[in-house]
Amino acid sequence: MTKRNGIVLVVDDNESFRAGLSSLLLSAGAAVATFSSAAEFLEAPLPSGPCCLLLDICMPGMGGLDLQSELASRGLDIPIIFLTGHADVPTTVRAMKGGAVEFLTKPFQPEDLLHAVGHAIERCRLAMLEKSESVELRARYATLTAQEREVMSLVTRGLLNKQIAVQLRRSEITVKVHRSRVMGKMQAGSLADLVRMGDRLKGAETATGYTKEYTKG
Amino acid sequence: MSKHDEIVYLVDDDARLRRALAELLEASGWRAETFAIAADYLAYAKPDLPACLILDVQLPDINGLEFQKQLSLGVHPPIVFITGHGDIPSSVSAMRLGAVDFLTKPVGQAALITAIRTAIRRDRVQRSARAEQAELMRRWVALTLREREVLPLVVSGFLNKQAAAELGISEITLEIHRRNIMRKMQAASFADLVRISARLEVPITPSRRSGAWAASTNRVTGEQAGSVTQVLNNEAGTGVEDGED
Numbered sequence: 001m002t003k004r005n006g007i008v009l010v011v012d013d014n015e016s017f018r019a020g021l022s023s024l025l026l027s028a029g030a031a032v033a034t035f036s037s038a039a040e041f042l043e044a045p046l047p048s049g050p051c052c053l054l055l056d057i058c059m060p061g062m063g064g065l066d067l068q069s070e071l072a073s074r075g076l077d078i079p080i081i082f083l084t085g086h087a088d089v090p091t092t093v094r095a096m097k098g099g100a101v102e103f104l105t106k107p108f109q110p111e112d113l114l115h116a117v118g119h120a121i122e123r124c125r126l127a128m129l130e131k132s133e134s135v136e137l138r139a140r141y142a143t144l145t146a147q148e149r150e151v152m153s154l155v156t157r158g159l160l161n162k163q164i165a166v167q168l169r170r171s172e173i174t175v176k177v178h179r180s181r182v183m184g185k186m187q188a189g190s191l192a193d194l195v196r197m198g199d200r201l202k203g204a205e206t207a208t209g210y211t212k213e214y215t216k217g
Numbered sequence: 218m219s220k221h222d223e224i225v226y227l228v229d230d231d232a233r234l235r236r237a238l239a240e241l242l243e244a245s246g247w248r249a250e251t252f253a254i255a256a257d258y259l260a261y262a263k264p265d266l267p268a269c270l271i272l273d274v275q276l277p278d279i280n281g282l283e284f285q286k287q288l289s290l291g292v293h294p295p296i297v298f299i300t301g302h303g304d305i306p307s308s309v310s311a312m313r314l315g316a317v318d319f320l321t322k323p324v325g326q327a328a329l330i331t332a333i334r335t336a337i338r339r340d341r342v343q344r345s346a347r348a349e350q351a352e353l354m355r356r357w358v359a360l361t362l363r364e365r366e367v368l369p370l371v372v373s374g375f376l377n378k379q380a381a382a383e384l385g386i387s388e389i390t391l392e393i394h395r396r397n398i399m400r401k402m403q404a405a406s407f408a409d410l411v412r413i414s415a416r417l418e419v420p421i422t423p424s425r426r427s428g429a430w431a432a433s434t435n436r437v438t439g440e441q442a443g444s445v446t447q448v449l450n451n452e453a454g455t456g457v458e459d460g461e462d
Contacts, residue, residue: 089305092305092308093308093319096312102309103305157406189374191408
């Protein structure tokens with residue numbers, strides 16, 4: 001089912017189809033915005049809340065697959081549901097490889113569409129939550145001085161204060177002061193928190209090479 | 218030049234196609250193993266090599282998509298579908314479940330080779346990640362029950378004194394546990410231990426000091442095979458016997 005505050009963005013060149021989709025989605029409780037072409041959609045400002053895109057494949061001008069590529073190259077991660085009357089398997093596969101959440105051919109079941117929209121909006125909501133946490137972290141990190149960043153880097157690598165003091169050629173007291181400022185500015189309650197924050201900032205969710213990296217100790 | 222360290226499995230009931238593809242695969246340097254029915258593939262003793270699986274959608278003993286769903290419950294090589302009866306809902310379902318590609322017969326050679334290369338590359342990455350995860354799990358399994366209680370507290374940011382109080386043991390005992398954990402997990406530093414715990418999805422409980430951040434990073438986005446929570450849910454109390462409390 002569609003979530004509150006979810007906006008469905010409909011891009012289709014057929015006016016009566018847009019109208020029909022609109023009323024279906026509105027009656028299900030979603031907010032809707034419609035566009036008659038990819039170009040019109042690209043010119044409009046993006047919604048600030050969770051949203052998803054309902055796209056036709058065949059449209060004059062920029063088609064649905066090209067719009068999908070364009071959004072990807074702009075780094076815009078809006079979940080896409082394709083809805084189309086003309087499709088073949090290679091087109092479908094291309095759309096799915098491009099990250100489409102669902103691909104429906106007309107005529108479709110309203111429940112299938114609403115189900116897909118619900119999923120897509122939830123996915124968008126989670127992605128936005130992750131992103132806003134990263135934004136928050138980066139904002140805190142931006143308030144650190146250069147020395148504080150150096151200290152944070154070495155602390156999260158596991159060095160002790162006295163080792164950091166040697167490496168940075170400062171006194172241990174200075175290192176402790178920087179460290180405590182870092183903890184405060186990053187709002188880390190513990191070293192464990194700070195380590196996780198540091199990894200998050202580096203986008204460090206890499207699966208491979210991990211055991212090798214830390215066993216060289 | 219042979220890449221016989223990579224293997225391509227093919228399940229298709231068309232014997233001529235199996236022969237033709239096997240020739241193509243071998244000529245491209247891969248080891249090929251072909252099967253007429255899914256059951257034969259399942260029964261085959263597979264070597265531990267990077268691999269991919271080429272499946273038809275219409276197999277005599279099972280629908281290819283249904284087979285994909287079953288395989289998805291466990292570890293399996295990345296799948297490339299080739300089919301004479303390609304319909305759109307099938308292709309969507311296949312891709313949603315993670316297929317590398319969905320090709321309709323007659324299959325273009327170049328498209329097939331490209332898909333296989335992509336699939337095997339993906340398999341190498343997955344195999345590497347699984348091997349690392351298995352190594353970390355081996356180390357975790359070697360911890361005593363008490364050590365497994367100490368680990369989440371320590372990486373949640375509890376001070377030694379707080380963790381000790383939480384478990385009703387002395388601080389000195391806790392420090393001993395902590396040192397043993399570091400050694401058994403082969404963590405070079407506490408920061409390492411925090412990262413290892415994240416890989417194992419060790420549950421983080423917010424200590425009084427750590428606040429909201431610790432809780433939010435514990436959002437587990439998916440059940441990773443070989444995660445501590447998975448093991449805890451499946452087998453209670455199988456830790457190495459504890460010498461002390």
